Amino acid sequence: MSTDFGVTALVPDMTNVVTEVFRTMLDLPIEPVEGRLDEAGELVTSAVLFVGEWNGAIILECPLAHAFEFTRRFMRTPLPTALDDDVRDTLGELANMVAGNLKGVLPHGVVLSMPSVVAGSDYSLRLCRVVARETQRFAGAGVAIQVILVKMADSRTERTAAN
DSSP states (O other), X not given: OOSOOSHHHHHHHHHHHHHHHHHHHHOOOOEEESSOOOOSSOEEEEEEEEESSSOEEEEEEEEHHHHXXXXXXXXXXXXXXXXXXXXXXXXXXXXXXXXXXXHTTSOTTOEEOOOEEEEEXXXXXXXXXXXXXXXXXXXXXXXXXXXXXXXXXXHHHHHHHHO
């Protein structure tokens, strides 16, 4: 385990966690691919914050149709046809599982927020105090997801620096 907790140093751990969560929980082999997620149409975004000795967030973004497929696989139900609580719960739980597994490589004392989920074609998610971010796109079996790892400034450090 690395003691460098910068986002760039954490990308290999994030990649391993994401591929393992999707393989074990969705029976979906995905792998890192080049490029950005196609952001045309409706997207679903889920986020979990890390708070404590390391502050940041893990953000998962995917097209709505892919969120439907993840929900079908995760809940073992027919493919959803509309954004509903099952779809939101699935995306929130995927973000929570990725964050929970990534927490193991972060400094002791980091806690997780509850997942937040937003969806639509015209929204933005803004995190304050972002100092670094890494984005990785994953694809496989006709679906894609973009995972963003964000490091945020420590508010204690900010207060000390401001005084």
